[in-house]
Amino acid sequence: MKKIFLSIGLFAIFLFIGIISVSIIGGKREVTIVNPLSGNLPNEITVGDSSFKVELATTLETRTRGLSNRAALPQNNGMLFAFNKPGTYGFWMKDMKFPLDIIWIADRKVAGFEKNVQPAGNNPKNTYFPPTPVTEVLEINAGLVDSLGIKAGDVVKLGYKD
Secondary structure, three states, X not given: OHHHHHHXXXXXXXXXXXXXXXXXXXXXXXXXXXXXXXXXXXXEEEEOOEEEEEEEEOOHHHHHHOOOOOOOOOOOEEEEEEEEEEEOOOEOOOOOOOOEEEEEXXXXXXXXXXXXXXXXXXXXXXXXXXXXXXXXXXXXXXXXXXXXXXXXXXXXXXXXXX
């Protein structure tokens, strides 16, 4: 009888570990923006008439870190946060060293933005949320939304370069 309970207990433990492993592995594969022909991830995004070279933030780790602890972001560069499903994802400026413009993207169009969001040290008090559920968020240098004339409704195109 003890062997049966021991076997059932070991089976339950291995099943639990398997479920946790699949959940952890699955959490790192949360990329929905994939070129169906090449399988490459986008490294460029065009918003209206303006193009940006982008780094991708597609895992929990890269999304949490974002652009924190960097001295600057090169001109015409950005960070693109990609999500599996539409949501009102919150963004903060923890450990940032420079201000940003945040562009909320839904259905391949600009859904809105936060302009000139200031660094907040290691204890941010503000979290910024999109006006509607989004699937992507683009962070660029502060002031570019205004200087480039980016507006809500602008079409967003993802570029794929090998």
